[in-house]
Amino acid sequence: MKNLAADLQRNNALPTKKRNSALQPIKTPSTKMKAIIATGYGGPNVLQLQEVAKPIPKDNEMLIKIKAAAVTRADTMMRTGYPLIGRLMLGLRKPKHAIPGTGFAGEVVEVGKAVTLFKKGDQIFGESIEIFGAYAQYICLKEDGLFLKKPSNITYEAAAGICDGALTSISFLKDVITLQPGQKILINGASGSLGTAAVQLAKLFGARVTGVCSTKNLALVKSLGADEVIDYTITDFTKTGKKYDVIFDTVGKESFSTCKDSLTLKGSYLSPVFGMTNLFQMLWTSIIGGKQAKFSATGARPVSALKLLFQELKELIEKGQLKSIMDKNYSLEQIVEAQTYIDKGHKKGNVVVTMEH
Numbered sequence: 638m639k640n641l642a643a644d645l646q647r648n649n650a651l652p653t654k655k656r657n658s659a660l661q662p663i664k665t666p667s668t669k670m671k672a673i674i675a676t677g678y679g680g681p682n683v684l685q686l687q688e689v690a691k692p693i694p695k696d697n698e699m700l701i702k703i704k705a706a707a708v709t710r711a712d713t714m715m716r717t718g719y720p721l722i723g724r725l726m727l728g729l730r731k732p733k734h735a736i737p738g739t740g741f742a743g744e745v746v747e748v749g750k751a752v753t754l755f756k757k758g759d760q761i762f763g764e765s766i767e768i769f770g771a772y773a774q775y776i777c778l779k780e781d782g783l784f785l786k787k788p789s790n791i792t793y794e795a796a797a798g799i800c801d802g803a804l805t806s807i808s809f810l811k812d813v814i815t816l817q818p819g820q821k822i823l824i825n826g827a828s829g830s831l832g833t834a835a836v837q838l839a840k841l842f843g844a845r846v847t848g849v850c851s852t853k854n855l856a857l858v859k860s861l862g863a864d865e866v867i868d869y870t871i872t873d874f875t876k877t878g879k880k881y882d883v884i885f886d887t888v889g890k891e892s893f894s895t896c897k898d899s900l901t902l903k904g905s906y907l908s909p910v911f912g913m914t915n916l917f918q919m920l921w922t923s924i925i926g927g928k929q930a931k932f933s934a935t936g937a938r939p940v941s942a943l944k945l946l947f948q949e950l951k952e953l954i955e956k957g958q959l960k961s962i963m964d965k966n967y968s969l970e971q972i973v974e975a976q977t978y979i980d981k982g983h984k985k986g987n988v989v990v991t992m993e994h
Contacts, residue, residue: 667691671992672773673972675732678718681976684737684772686969692777699755699780700747704793706771707740708967708975708988709801709830710888711936716976720911738771739764739936740800742793746775754780760787762796763947764804766936772972774992783940785947788954795961798987799950802830803838803959805935806887807946809907810838813933814883818843823874823881823899826888827863828854831909833962833986835885836861841958847881849874854985857962875899883907888982893918893930905929962986 670691677683694700715737718724727733742762745755755761763784770776778784787796810816822839826832827848839846840862848863855866867874875895882904884896889910896906911934918930935943953959964985967975969992979988 670774671969672736672770673738673969674735675716675737677731678716678724681716681973681980683716684972684976686972689736689773691775694747694749694777696749696751697779698749698777699745699752701741701743701761701776701778702746703741703743703771703774703776703992705742705797705989705991706738707797707801707830708738708972708979708990709740710979711801712737712739713976713979723911734769736770736773738773739766739769740797741765741771741776742787742796742800743776748780752780755786760793761785762787762793762800764800764936764943766940772969772990774969781940783943783947785944785951788951790957791954791961794966794989794991795963795987797989798830798961798963799834799954799959802832802987803834803950803961804943804947805909806831806835806885807838807950808935808938808943809885809909809931809933810835810842811946812938812942813907813931814905816842816844816883819845820882821845821847821880821901822883822885823847823849824863825849825869825874825884825886825891827858827861827866828985829887830984830987831887833857833861834959835887836863837959841953844883847874847879851983857985861960861962880904886910893922893928897928900928903927903929905931907931909933909935964988966991 668691669688672689673684674687675683676685715727745757745759748757761784765771766783822844824832824835827836828850836846836848846863847865848858849867849869850858852868852870855868858866880901881899882901885907889908893906919932922930965988967990969990975988975990
């Protein structure tokens, strides 16, 4: 009887197991992803959330699942297509790269057979400066691009923010000029993405730092190491009579002409904002000597040079000597709101979008 009961139990169980197995849906990898598409040049509304084909990595590429992407002032300038000369690289009538965004942090989920520097599961952060494409759930990039393994002591959101402001700032302070210990530097826009990084880096390089920002951000800039802070709503730094070895105008609100009286005899005015006036002043001052106007497009520099600076930033982050200041975090679906906020010009530190908000 016991054997009969056991046989019946087994026989009854078999059909049940098969029936349940048949009902289980077969999960197949999705071939689609969500991405922001730039439909043309203009306001934030030209950016539309769409479902597009998920990229497939080539032999020398990695498929990266993006966790967070930086939303920067440079992104908004590329969205508008101004200054117009930039369209020679970006596309004349509409952006040639449909998916915008450069700074990102994410995880490697697939590697091509020729990839040796990274493996599946690596957490990385960096810049997609050739094809853009960071405003998406996935991106395919060559392994020798401008990215590194993410420091373990910061989040994906904080890592994505490092890619724009800190990299641009260290490029200006270490390569465009060589900021020396004891030099006096004024950082205009000290509470923004570039500014918060520049204040910290300038102090690490031994300079005496003056930060210019609005009233509400004075405490933040002071906490980052600024020796002096100026509230631009009260004081015009170009009218104080003080002289600086370097004026780093991170927001492009001033010009060499308005700042030159505030520079020492061989002082430098730095601007990351491209324009014909800045270009002319840079060329002219390089000829006549003395006070210099300097402009640099960080993204146009060789990847090999930028990677050395990026490695230095990573080491500073790992040592706790450089912080990524976070302002706002949006979902990918809120990209219009994110860029509208950037357009207002009052962000504090970094703004990012996360794919899994």
